[in-house]
Amino acid sequence: MNTPKSLRTHILFAGRVNSGKSTLVNLLAGQSVAITSHERGTTTDVVEKTMELRPAGPVVLLDSAGTDDDSTLGTLRVERTFKVMKRADVLVIVTIPGAWGEPEQELLSAAAEQKLPVITVVNKSDTVPEEEVFSALPESKLPPIAVSAVDTSVANRDRFVEKFTSALLSALPEEHFAAQVLLQDLVPEDGHVLMMVPIDSQAPKGRLILPQVQAIRDALDGNAVCTVAKESAFPEIYSRFHRHPDLVICDSQVVKKMIETIPDGIKCTTFSILMARMKGDLGQLASGAAAIASLKENDRVLIAEACTHHAGCEDIGRVKIPTLLQKKCGCKLNFDFYSGNDFPDDLASYAMVIHCGGCMLNRKTMLNRLHTVANADVPVVNYGVCLSYCTGVLNKVLSPFKISSGEPKDAMEQN
Ligand SMILES: Nc1nc2c(ncn2[C@@H]2O[C@H](COP(=O)(O)OP(=O)(O)OP(=O)(O)O)[C@@H](O)[C@H]2O)c(=O)[nH]1
Ligand code: SF4
Ligand SMILES: [Mg+2]
Incomplete structure (x- = not known):
């Protein structure tokens, strides 16, 4: 199964209209995922692209509308870009040589307010002499990266991907890369996790829902044995065990049945509670x-x-x-x-x-x-x-x- 989007590092590309955000996202993605053009305001809504950025791992690239658009529609788009910041793990400010000013400063302040790490990319480096690329930039924690995103040669892309990935690894806090454990810490190695899953008209056809799949995977990652039983068969299945399971998990809607079935003192919870702990x-x-x-x-x-x-x-x-x-x-x-x-x-x-x-x-x-x-x-x-x-x-x-x-x-x- 592909890494769920929710577990990917979200990278937001923001900056002035026409600074080359979409061209840059395409360069990083290695394919044309976002429309680019010399027309101002080409990107009107957030465009998402998932990819693997080794060794940083699975990411979502979020291309956004320019933040210096004063038109009525533009203002709505700008608000949207600022809102998207709330789901980003890192902000990439895309600017061009000598242009740093109010729109970039606003992005920087919003990022600081949200404790969002920032990477500065100076695009269109081909348009000025090398010594002018970083002119007018403020001091930043991480050194800015220069690039010409229109150069789609393999060598240029490789160079940029390498610089960008190491900036990403430096920008993100260590805990960001800590494994997001769902239940492993609750079960000993070789332990036993029993799951009660209702298979009724609400259940999606032919599959389990994401929290159930993630819980099974997490139990297996922790070398535990996992038994998955339907709600209707649960009491009968439970009576077959010679040893109590180390953890019992069920859907929130059938939790009473789980508690009535298992003896006191057995650790039990719901998929939703596990998810709530991992997510928030x-x-x-x-x-x-x-x-x-x-x-x-x-x-x-x-x-x-x-x-x-x-x-x-x-x-x-x-x-x-x-x-x-x-x-x-x-x-x-x-x-x-x-x-x-x-x-x-x-x-x-x-x-x-x-x-x-x-x-x-x-x-x-x-x-x-x-x-x-x-x-x-x-x-x-x-x-x-x-x-x-x-x-x-x-x-x-x-x-x-x-x-x-x-x-x-x-x-x-x-x-
Ligand atoms: N010379 C040069 N032109 C570039 C570079 N990157 C992008 N462009 C050009 O700049 C124009 C705008 O590029 P886009 O990627 O659409 O810019 P954007 O920031 O996404 O623009 P909006 O979506 O309108 O905000 C296009 O004509 C690109 O070809 C670059 O590195 N060098
Ligand atoms: S709990 Fe339901 S609505 Fe909420 S994120 Fe999961 S699938 Fe979507
Ligand atoms: Mg764009």
């Missing part, structure tokens, strides 16, 4: 659950989904969670639904944010969203935490992580 801040999401108890009549709740039209998640976010939540709080709540790549900036009017599992988002994006919510002083949970809280099993599925929530001790009996 599980502690923040767990403590957010305590706020569910204080939701009041007509409070506004934002339900945010990272994908548009994901049938399974839509059903959970738009139907199951609103129903369960209102039942749990015993009052009517007002829900706003939000889906897609952007995330609203103005959250102050919400009493709570409920985010999807974020399996398609990279960790950077998820942390940025959680940070935005925390800054607005709004409690946040994800679908998995919310479903587990509403069914009274949250502390149980958090127990492998030594994190507790505001859930009452006898919550499961109350449900």
Whole structure:
């Protein structure tokens, strides 16, 4: 399977209109993925290209619209470029010799605000004498890279790829390359992970969903044995084991069945909780659950989904969670639904944010969203935490992580 986009390093190329961002992305990709032209404002929306940039690993190149376009449409595009910064792991400012000025400075400030590492590339180096290529550039942590992106010769590309990759390795913080462990740290070598996967009308045809596939792969990477059982066969399968598994994982929607089947003291959790820990801040999401108890009549709740039209998640976010939540709080709540790549900036009017599992988002994006919510002083949970809280099993599925929530001790009996 290809590396999921969410686990790739996201590299955003931004700069003035016509600085050669798209030409540069094409040079790096080694193929024509973005349209280039001398017309100003050729790139109107973000263009993405996945590739392998050894030894930095799998990356997504994000080509964006120029940030010095004053037209009405241009302003919208500029806003979009700045928004895309929130999902980037590194920003490449593409400039041309002698042009450094306000638009580049603005990009630099936005990157500093978001603690985003920056690489400066001076394109169109062929248009000035060599000694003028780096003129007017401010001091930067990493030395700028000069290139002529229109030169698509193998030698020029190889030279640029090499310089760019080493700049990337220096720019990204060490923890960026640390393995993103989903469950390995919870299971001993040669341990046994049991997974309960519902195969019903909600399950995609002919395959498992991403968190399930990633959990199986992570268990195998950690040299554990993995058993995957259907929900309907789960109690019978469990009774066949002579030794208890080291970890049991299930889908958030069938968590009660898992807990009723396995004896006390066996580590258990949900795919969604594992994902929440890998992608973001599980502690923040767990403590957010305590706020569910204080939701009041007509409070506004934002339900945010990272994908548009994901049938399974839509059903959970738009139907199951609103129903369960209102039942749990015993009052009517007002829900706003939000889906897609952007995330609203103005959250102050919400009493709570409920985010999807974020399996398609990279960790950077998820942390940025959680940070935005925390800054607005709004409690946040994800679908998995919310479903587990509403069914009274949250502390149980958090127990492998030594994190507790505001859930009452006898919550499961109350449900
Ligand atoms: N001489 C020279 N021209 C270049 C170089 N890189 C790009 N160009 C030219 O500059 C023009 C703009 O290139 P693009 O790659 O479309 O620039 P862009 O920054 O993506 O432009 P927008 O999408 O409109 O913001 C094109 O005519 C390119 O052929 C270079 O290194 N040297
Ligand atoms: S990112 Fe969110 S909406 Fe998309 S598939 Fe994963 S959980 Fe569902
Ligand atoms: Mg372009």
